[in-house]
Amino acid sequence: MSNSLDFLAGGGEMGALMRAKDWSKTPFGPVETWSPALRSAVGICLGSRFPIVLYWGPTRALLYNDAWSPVPGQKHPWALGRPGAEVWAEIWDIIGPMFDHVMNTGEATWSDDQLLPLHRFGYTEECYFYYSYSPVRGEGGRVEGIFTAVTETTYRVLAERRERLLREVSERTAQARTAEEACTSAIDTLARTPVEAPFCLVYLHDERSRRARLVGQANLEAHPDLCLAEIDLSAPPEDTTPWPLAEVLASGAAVSVGDLSARLARRLPGTPWPEPIEEVLVTPIQSARPGVPHGFLVTGISPRRRLDAAYRTLFERVAGHITTAIANAQAYELERQRAEQLAEIDRAKTAFFSNASHEFRTPLTLMLGPLEDMLATAPPGAGPLRIEREGLERVHRNGLRLLKLVNTLLDFSRLEAGRVRAVFEPVDLAAHTAELASIFRSAMERAGLTLVVDCPPLPEPVWVDRDMWEKVVLNLLSNAFKYTFQGQVAVRLRAVDAGAELSVSDTGVGIPARELPRVFERFHRIEGQRGRSHEGTGIGLALVQELVRLHHGAVRVESEEGRGSTFTVQVPFEGSRATPAPHLAAVSRPPPSKHAAAYVQEALGLLPDAPTPALPEGALARAAPVGWDTSRERLVLADDNADMRAYVRRLLTDAGYSVQATADGVEALAAVRAQPPALLLSDVMMPRLDGFGLIKALRGDPSTADLPIILLSARAGEESAVEGLEAGADDYLVKPFSARELLARVEGALRLAHLRRETNEYLRRANESLSARVEQRTRELDRIWNVSQDHLLITDLQGVWLSVNPSWRRTLGWREEELVGRTSEWMGHPEELPRTREEIARLASGVATARYENRFRDVHGAWHWFSWKAVPDQGRIYCVARDVTEDKARQAKLEQAQEELRQSQKLEAVGKLTGGIAHDFNNLLTGISGALDLLKLRVSRGEYDRVDRYVSAAITSTQRASALTHRLLAFSRRQALDLKSVDMNALVSGMEDLLLRTLGEHITLRVRPGARPWRVYTDPHQLENALLNLCINARDAMPEGGTLTIETSNTHLDERFARREEGLVPGDYAVLSVTDTGTGVPPELRARIFEPFFTTKPMGQGTGLGLSMIYGFIKQSAGHLDLESELGRGSTFKLYLPRHQGDAEGAEETGGEAVRGAGETVLVVENDPAVRMLVVEVLGDLGYRALEAPHAEEGLPIIQSSQRIDLLVSDIGLPGMDGRRMAELAREHRPKLKVLFITGYAAKAAVRGEFLAPGMDMLTKPFALDVLANKIREMILTPE
Structure with missing residues (x-):
């Protein structure tokens, strides 16, 4: 162990502390004993400007740099060198298991905005961190410590949370229409964020009474004495209240109250934290008037945050949103009051015009009606008679003008009221x-x-x-x-x-x-x-x-x-x-x-010397005698205006009707009930009972419900007429009206009433006849319902059975009362209940059921199959079901027989496949083993002159076995396709010489390339093999010679064609066609021609895998293979491959002599000892350093070690963990590691492009050793 302390050099304050510290008294021990991994990690930590902390050894003792030193707060520098459980006792239950996981598994972990309640400034603080825990490995790959990069995100998390809270307060208070709504909306929003406001109250300020009124509170329900309904703001200071509202009012600024537990002599829970609330902030809700706030916001302060400037600003902004909402609500209220005043003015104006209309129209009717009668009877005359007539005409003309003015005023009033x-x-x-x-x-x-x-x-x-x-x-x-x-x-x-x-x-x-x-x-x-x-x-x-x-x-x-x-x-x-x-x-x-006559009359009246305008045609015409026998018709007239009542009565009496006149609706109702009339004429606006009330009373009485009623009204306009007709009137006549119009309306109403009575009588007789027919049809339907062998059923839209016919009992044995009143789930098969519910839901949505099958249990427990048809109609579902249990049994027997036949055919095919494989491989193995035996014998005798011959024979047999294996994989669609963009014209042209040599001189080859065939995305080598196989088959079908034609073209396969082949997708396809003039394929053999080992050739001439290989390759390429043949005239095989839109790819480099390595290290993971030995031998001969492992469990530790590895060569089908998964884990430790897969067969690797990631490649067994060597060298030299 090196004694150098250079790794502690620099590092600012923490570097100095580490150099001065006596480490022998810490879990780390003397610095001289520190491992290389620890020294390296400490050097990186001290030199980093990012907050870094190391947790080392079994005690997870701490080492950290200057950037991390603020995190422990007052625990710094005490925390340096101490065990993690001591430093972070308050959060060890959170971070301890994460440390254990990293130390035990070696897997890194991380966390975003993790809540960690730290005790670093004398209280438990709500803190958030982003950190990552990465293992630090020592010798042998053992995890010695944890390298932790840390960023405190507390202030960002709090800022985002508070912005969300303010946005919600703004959105919710913006909808308020009163000050109270604004306050309660803010309280509701704050109540949903107790981490910021554990409790809150809002008081509104009444300036006149100098009192504060409680609007609402949140989370103080258990403390009613803290939620005073009113607080007197003028009370003396000694009058204690829970909250200092008077102080806030006097200062105009927010006031905080601390030491709350002592002040209130109780502990207020700091929900959601366990600590009690110790501080409250009272914030004024300001108004536009300085010193006169709208109210006060009282909020508890979170026990895990200190009341800093940002925290104060939060509640000031909340109060500001409430201020804005109150101002908007006050403005809204003023606008609403103004709108109500305007609406009241409009209503008054509309009512005035409506009343004026009524008051004008009634006298106008009494003026214009008699005037027209007088003008109609007055002779033209001369002298005084002429002067008298001109006066009458002048009065009549101005009456019409007044009527036009009334109509115009009323039109405009209705327009403004929106009633038009x-x-x-x-x-x-x-x-x-x-x-x-x-x-x-x-x-x-x-x-x-x-x-x-x-x-x-x-x-x-x-x-x-x-x-x-x-x-x-x-x-x-x-x-x-x-x-x-x-x-x-x-x-x-x-x-x-x-x-x-x-x-x-x-x-x-x-x-x-x-x-x-x-x-x-x-x-x-x-x-x-x-x-x-x-x-x-x-x-x-x-x-x-x-x-x-x-x-x-x-x-x-x-x-x-x-x-x-x-x-x-x-x-x-x-x-x-x-x-x-x-x-x-x-x-x-x-x-x-x-309307034109009134406008023209008014215009003519403006001309000073114009002649007297003629009255409108028909205006003065007397009421023509009606074509109706009026002598037997009695009418009731209701109008509160005596003149109008007398005028209308006279008109009707002169026309021959018997009229009973009444002064209001009450009298009219009594007259009608005493003796029902033929018709009622009623004014709309009358005392005691108006026209609408009269209609309601008459229509509600069955004896008078059909009485014809005509309303007379001064209220003009379409909406008034509609209102009258909707109330139940048969007609609506607007004043003023002419005598002719009144009589015509009365006659029309009477005729319509007479027709209605005749129609009702006809309908009554028709209904009696129809009822008799319905009764007869019902009896017939009942007979059908009872004797039908089908199962008939009526349900509601929830599937509850409402009615069943007797067939159900005959089949299932359940009584009708057992079936009706509930759904069928109690006797339905459990497997089918979800489908049955879905089908009922579809029927309830209006979709009919054409066919549905399910099972019901009978009284003996046996299951019966039913086939359904059902139709929804008017809230009911009508169903017909047929018992198909016997049909199902017959179908099951048929399917069983078909399945047995398929299994028999499969066994026959497997037998053929097994026999064919055994035959061909036995031949090949004989060639290989015989050649190797002779080679061994000759070498033992020292006879080397014929060694090459035996080696060539063994290699030839091996190549034939490889080709046979590739064909089997192609047939099973499991070969690894090396997909490329292929130009079929170029592919066919490149094979032309080979095909000419293969076909021989007696076959004429014609190549007809398409004008511009589409490119296809496939394996070019497999496509070449497919073309060569088809050409060899065509040659064998033309023993006496003939013509072989190869064509390329484009086509589009529509949906109808695609449906014929499973998995075929409609779209554009390039087509490669091979046509011969040979013997053709008999129709009975065409269905079997693509089966494995099926051949019509003599024994020993072919394996029978050629066409099955082509078929498997084309299906694996998402294409289609089609055969057209005519016996004695030849066959055409068409290969359809999907069009590829991509660009052409560069040509592959051909292999040559094996390239030697330069001492690079290659790890070989192969479970087959012989293959592993050969690969390692080849690598050694070529100058590589080879490492080997039989499976992934031994290979991964080598990869995770510090040894140099330039390339990983691995089989895919390893026992346990496969090669692809091992490569993924290897790249977690060595992200740029290159990987070469060698495989005999791997289902997941069937398409190379989908299986291989960048920096990966694949060789298929068997392979030539020079190909392996070149591929290894190519991958090692490829830039990363």
Whole structure:
């Protein structure tokens, strides 16, 4: 042992401490006795700037460097040289077993962010480390100590954990809508991280009462006296409270409280740590107002961490998140209150318009109805009569104008309330728009204006709500007419992009530039603007904008004051369509406009000298006599307005109906129940019981459920009508209405009621007939159910049996009550229960069962096979099962017979295989043994002249045995393939001379290479052997001569072709074809031609393995072998190999004379003594130093030693641990060790590329010794 202390040189403080320490008093002993391994490890440790500690010997005593010295804290430098169990007593139960594992097994270990509770600063501290334990080996490979590289990750782990906690607090509090929710969300989050906050409380501060109110707490349930519901912040200092909230309020900063156990006279558990909590931090939850916090956050401090700046910052940031959440919640609450106020205003406005509508429409009905009657009966006359008629017409015209205004206000109110439902349909928008515009032509011409309508057909229909589109067009035209005094108004429609564009242009007064942004605002009017009238509500253009938005479109205006304006509307072709757009020819033309007359009448009224507008056609027409016998019909009328009640009653009475008028819903309900009428007319809004309540009462009474009901209402709009119809009304009539419309609706409802009664009677009779037929069919089905030999079953979707037919009892013997009410699992075969459950689940999901088989046990314990068909329908599963037990028995017997036949065929094939192998190998062994016997005899006599002849004979027999072995491996698909990218044209061309010599002069060889055959990824030597075998077989099939053709080509095998061959994958394939003109293969022999040792040649002419070898090689290469043959005309063998997309590979270097070594060391691991002896002898003769071992258990210790090893030569099929596993373990100790495998057969090595790692190669036994020598030299010289 060297006495030099150079290894302790340097090393900073620890180097000085080690040099000064008396090591004889430590487990290490005097330095002079330290082993080389220890000296080397200490030198590396002291010279490293990375934290390193050594644990040495049985006591795991410590040696460490300067970088590691802060880790033990106050235990430094005491820890130097002391046993590990003394230094780390608090964690020895964690790290001790890990040290033992490394020392005992020699396997390194490591850990990431390992929690180690260290006691290094006077308290148990939560610490985290990354470390690795590596064995340090001495002489003989024995582990002497452990080399440990350490990094403390405590601060990173804590920082990441705290960032996660803060992120969760932020995310959870962000959803809060009140201050209380923000606080409780923070408490819940902190409660899930007790390592940071063993307990917590949150108090909210009430500035007016100067009190703090508890919002919530976590982990203090067992200490209610510490969770005071309220704390008086103005109490005197002597009034003790658990937490110093008043002090925090006064200072505005966080305050910590220590020595908690003494202060509270109890120990608060530091969950999850066993030590009690000794410190608390109270943090203010600041607000926007200095000195007035929102509240206070009280948190316990972990007993295993000290309250440093980072720990304080954590809770300050938590309080900051709560502050932000409270501010957001307060802002949200203010916004919610504002939204509620706005919504209340909107509700009030909507209610006002709705009530105004009702209040206007009822008097309008009473005005317009009698006016129309008077105008219809008043004679034209002259003088006073003419003046009287003109007055009536003026009153009627302005009544219609008032009705239009009411409708417009109501439309806008409904739009703003979101109660308008658009009904989109495909419309020929060009024709519809042109027709609407043309209605204004007479008014335009009377005003001296030119109306230009340019609406060419569009390429497809446009999906619009016709009623809304009419209002858009009519409003824009009315606006243009009002502000245009000369020139023209132009209406144009074009297809642009994916929609239609409508423009309405005028040459009117225009709009000032400052007013353009506000044109579409509701109730906005331009003061002082010249127009045909100063009247208007200012909502026409606002209504246009809202209607266009409902069509997913947009409206804009361009205007120049004094020169006119252009309003442009764009709507998409497919704005809200749900079905494919029909062709334009299939789109019906829109009906006449319902709104145009009112707009035109208003426009004509703006002309100073225009003649009195004609009333709308039919407006003054008297109610025509109905084509209905009304004398027997009694009606009930309910309306709270006496005038309206009298007016409607008079109209109905004049039409011949008997009418009972009532003042509200209660009276109407009593009248209906006293004597059911033919029809009820009811107002919607009435005292005591409104129209909807009346409908509900009548529809709930079976005696009046079918009574026809018409609702009369001032509430206009589609949604109001829908509401009435959904409530149960048969019709909905909006005020004001004409006498003609009222009578038509009444007659229609009565006719419909009469038809309904006739239909119900017809259905009643039909139902009686159908019931009789169903009863008959049910009896027939019952007979089928009872006598059927099939097993019928109905279950629910969970598989519970609901109904069974008698066949089940006849077969299984179980009574119906034993089967119904539960699933079949109690009598099902245990092996099939999972499949049965899956099948029931599939049926429950709606998938029918075409065929399913399982077994049920009968009352005697015997099993019966059933074949099922089942269909799910309306929550039930309908099943038909057939007992196939006898079929299964017959099938089992058939399969047994087939299996016996297959076994017989296998035994026959094995017999042939065994006999063939024995025959061929006996011949070869005879040649080898005979040659060796003669060689021994001649050598013993000193006769050396014929020695070469005997050696050549033995070698020839050996080569033939090797070839036979390769064929057997190829047949069994177990040969080791050396896969390369192969050009088949080049391969065939390279073999052409060999094939010509093999075939002889009587065979004509034709080679037809494909234009550009795809490359294949295969073993080129095996492919050459396959081609040579096929050519030899073809030669033998043409004894009298003939033609042999070799072709290459490309093809694609589709799925249908691939399904014919198991394991064949559809795709691109290169094809090598060999065609002869020989005798052909008889059809009865084609199925057996690829069997081993099957041959049609005479005895001694071939082994019968050629084609089976080719077949095995092609299958191993994921290809396909096909035979086409015609007796007497020849055969074609086609080899299909998958296309390879890779590049060409360089040509192999050919072997030559064995290359000598230069003293390198080769380890040979081979269990066969003869092979091992030969390899070692060859290595010695070639100048290598050879080490040998019979198996991996002896080879591994040599590899793990310090001896030089340049190459490992190993058999793969070693006993115990195989060669490949041994190579993997060897590379753990020698990562760059090169490995050469020698093998006779190894299933795992069938494909070299998948078996060999970089720096590995393989030779297949038997091999020539010069090939072995060259391969060894090649691997040793290959750069790492």
